[in-house]
Amino acid sequence: MDKLDAIFAPKSVAVIGASTKPGKVGHDIFVNILKGNYQGTLYPVNPTAKSIQCVRAYPAISDIPDPVDLGIIILPPPEALKAVMESARVGIKGIVIVSAGFKEVGGEGRKIEEQITAICREAGMRLVGPNCLGVINPHPAVRLNASFSARMPAFGEISFISQSGALCTAVLDFAADRDFGFSKFISIGNKADVDELDLLRYFHKDKETEVIMIYLEELRRGADFIQEVREMTSGERPTPILVIKSGRTSAGAAAAASHTGSLAGSEGIYEAIFQQSGIIRAESIEELFNFAEAFSGRKIPNGKRVAIITNAGGPGIVATDMTVTSGLKLARLSEETIETLASHLPATANVHNPVDVIGDASQDRYENALGAVIRDANVDGALVILTPQSMTNALGTAEAIVKIAKRSQKPILCCFMGIIDVSAGVKHLQENGIPVFRFPEHAAQAFAALYRYSKWTGRQHLAQFAFQHDVERAAEIIRTNLSRGRTYLADADGNEILRCYGFPTLPTFTAKSREEALDYAESMGGPVAMKIISPQIVHKTDAGGVMIGVKGREAVIKAYDTIIENATGFDPNAVIEGVLVQRMAEKGEEVILGMSRFPGYGPLLMFGLGGVLVEVFKDVAFRLAPIGRNEARRLVKGIKGRVILKGYRGRPPCDTGSIERCLVSLSDLSMNHPEIKEMDINPFIVYEKGKGAVAADCRIILEPPAAEKAAR
Template sequence: MERLDAIFSPKSVAVVGASTVPGKVGHDLFANILRGGYTGILYPVNPAARSVLSVKAYPTLKDIPDPVELAILVVPPKAALAVVDEAAQKGVKAVVIVSAGFREVGPEGRAIEESIAARCREAGMRLVGPNCLGVINPHPSVRMNASFSNRMPAPGHISFISQSGALCTSVLDFAAERDFGFSKFISIGNKADVDELDLLRYLHQDEDTQVIMIYLEELRRGPEFIQEVKEITSGDRPTPVLVIKSGRTVAGAQAAASHTGSLAGSEAVYEAIFKQAGILRVDSIEELFNFAGAFARKKTPLGNKVAIVTNAGGPGIVATDMTISSGLELARFREETVEALQSHLPATANLHNPVDVIGDATQDRYEKALEAVIKDQGVDGALVILTPQSMTNALETAKAIVKIDQRTQKPILCCFMGIFDVSAGVKVLQEHGLPVYRFPEHAAKAFGALYRYSSWLNRQKLAQFSLQHDKEKARLIIEAALQQNRMALTEWEGAELVRCYGFQTLPSFVASTREEAVDYAASLTFPVAMKIVSPQILHKSDAKGVRLNLASPREVAEAFDTIVANAKAYNPEAEILGVLVQKMAPSGDEVILGMTRYPVFGPLLMFGLGGIFVEVFKDVEFRMAPIGRNEARRMIRGIRGYDLLKGVRGRPEADTGVLERYLVSLSNLVLDHPEIKELDMNPVLVHPKGSGATVADVRVILEPVKGL
């Protein structure tokens, strides 16, 4: 942590590459530190200048007579390599490389960047960048604007991490317009050393930081990131983390050999990571600020019941609509609340939610209405909407809201519509830290985010399953296929594999002749199903290699011949291992369990409605392995079709408990056996509660793992 202190609160800073020419990055960055009122000691380093902006310059870092904690480099890549060596000899604690021309330009730049990172690690120096905007700490005790943005933000309690330097300047402009303050502000560029996780750890311990905002382009850590950030967002000192992720609409599939692979993509990975880590994703910079302002209050609702107090019907209706679409509900007032409202409001006022105090409302009417609803035990928070009308006193109304806010732990969010007529009131609300928005939909969405975070903080935690698996048998099944250079298990092998991990499958047999098929079918209870078995035919239905509900030996014999003929016509080169004869599954709701493996991040698990519905509705949830029982439950309850599993219109409730166990078992299976590249169980037939679930079809794709 001390080394990161040297980045944010250094006692001395040297700018290597400080220029005497205005407009050059080295000049402007140095000028920003100087003019920002930096409280430490500042040294320009420039072998060709005696001074920079009237401050004595030094030829090299080594020539500075006093200790230097932070060195900021604005020099070309090859020169940066030499300066880093100097910094190590000088005992510098941290380095920020603003310059570009490293990994982002090609192999040569990447090699220099990696060499610099290695030398910094060896010397114990932390490195920010390269290719970054810099670092800003507006706190009065530091006042360091070590960036090439000439705007020093106001001090505040929100920290911002960005991978994009260009976006930082836009964010600073946006913040200035809203009089928005920051605790720490950092651009991390190429992340050669210091990355998001390092900064999240640091800022979580920072007493000046109450909310962390991130602009993210990519992560380079997976399971470790999830586990540590989960502790940050919900541990002993929870810190809300809001992220805006670039490239949301680019969700190209990594693979198409399975349903999971075709539905998954980089976006599915990030969505899973954010959900598991308790990170709230936002859609825009404006939303980032809207939510951060609400979170900085450190008040989260215990439930989703909201009261709306307004002096205009239209905005109240808009707020109501957005409240419901944000996962909230309008609170139903208790009888004593309605009586209190009735005693204070005119006869024309609406006493039920949303409360309309009428356009001529003074501050007293707002105060009495807000006081009444916020005391209601069925209300978890309030939205107060004010539109400027002839009798409106925005300033005094704001003071009344502040007074009530100071007496309650329930969040109160405000919407003062208009600009000039309400500016005095807005200023009072902002000075007291109350979130205030221009439009009611912004306030409603921010309240929805508060509720989602509250649900994360207060989530129930079930005891984990105690599961026993036959890892050795599973290993032998996989090894046997790989030794034959087969990258796909047959359905029969797949069923054997998942049985090792506690999945219930259907009785089945691979018949190599029609006689074997008839004999085995006769040993089962008709009807039966039959499917082609071929390593080269993964999608059996496409090859017309599936027949269901066969009710007699004659139908089985005919089906055998037809399936084999269809498979040969579909792919003449395919190796036909036989036909799988399988007991027809008992009826149940069809779901899918799947996995596809990603470099760096590992196995991405999928759950959703199965059968033909998976491709049609794409109603699926993703999580990164490993998962436990609680995450499995959240996956199941996260799909839009969860109500179908709960039982509707006379349908019995499905056995979702066994699905939780299956998802944890799937997580264990793919972690135990890294050779499994993709896996689908589709459909899995979920029977009524207490009756379990049956895997009707399994598809497994393998890939040899180097070094194993």
């Protein structure tokens, strides 16, 4: 038996802080449980009341004569602490604290929450909240509405997790308007004990839950969350998980010293978590419900080729546009299908995709058209649009769609719209598990979500790379620099660390004088790049400290002098350690590989188009380390610039395999050396397929370990 059963399916509930006064939370929650027709035993706890709503009240928890599974606490923090202590003594199995005034306000509230959490863990009680709406289970055998929302939702196959209690009431209203049912519904508030991962584990095992929806404000877990949820979304019993995350800003990232740090922020972390764990992200509450509607049909497409059937041109065009912009393709119907359509449809109909069956279409016309396209091997699923005319039979059309859907494993999504009432048809579709939407663009976006999930569950798994890194030598370089108080690694040390991890680098020398610069440049026999070396100058280009394509004695000497002069003018206090002389890399495609470390989550890896324009175009994607070969490949494919890397307008395809190898090496480097705070390899120059790549520039920012920082 799972300990969370005491939260979701308790045989008995005590409302601790139940009130006789309507409008008080303690009164309303008790009444909601009572009027929701709870199937267990309900006990109000109030030291001054004889009864509440004709139910005998008990002065204290210990006065209840029978065992109690769940305690709902609606008391201020100090009294809540006492109630939790008493609950632990009498053996209550689960606690939900609805009251506010705990960690979210800081100070004494935080201390009390920590005490409550410790008591619950020692007693083996699971704790939801504090500062939450409560928990709802509409299952006919339970009928528990332990919340201050008066609305008991219908029973269904979707479980909902919300960090915001205030949002829950709006979601319940929205769900009622859409005829949505829930398997479980919970608000988790401060997450003192039970958090999203605990609930995802529970719902994944729950036979009543087919789809999980989450409203998320923040996660406190990174790699372990990804590892467990990845198995839930694509393991033996894959469960779709849909999320809406509040906030898309990267506030606080601007102070970072690397491109990766300034571009990442919390949004990069969450996008990485969702991508790596197979979670489907929605942009709004409405889209979240639209996606859930599509997944409730339990059919996932094998590809992205969509057939559209409509009786009106306008909605068909809208659906077509949204299909394409959502990353799907209009299916190219076979000649046999086109011939079949032509035999059933009037001459004025369009028998090519999107198929227009004309406004006066009867249910037979829809049935023949849908039956033909859904059997086509070039079609992975269908969108059926109905705009009712005076002669339209919405229910009959719905019945025809259901008949065909039962014979096909391909998803069929519907859009019944218009002024004339189509509710009978909509109801019939819903009762038979056919997703139905109000507008065609919603259906197309939802189909795209199904396809994304299909790609995730059907992804290939490449064999992992086998690397032999020189971890100790890299660690020695880092220790030496930190012991000298250097947190910005010079290019020479940075390049050596890269070589320890198998990165291809360019021949590089540090010149302390014009003469040395000239000797090094001549030894390379071609044009060189020259860069200032100074711990105080991180962004060399901004300081005028970079010259490229330098060739010839006079040019080398002039470049050396100019770089020193520019650097001194940029920061008169900068310590100039010399000028880096590096062989010029051959021309190729410039990308960036980077890493920024975030407390609580670890290293966040970044990949994107590189060079000086990386922060202009911001075409980057993120993953949390550690990653392997498969995730590295998805990371490379996750940017818009992947088109360039595949070969574009006569340019040959790039050696993306080299990028993948170096991304995995960067992940290993990040995991093995926690002293690396931020890191950019930019530009990382990639050549055509089979010719490899090279790291042309590297920037590494170190941070002493926490213990060392404290000692200082």
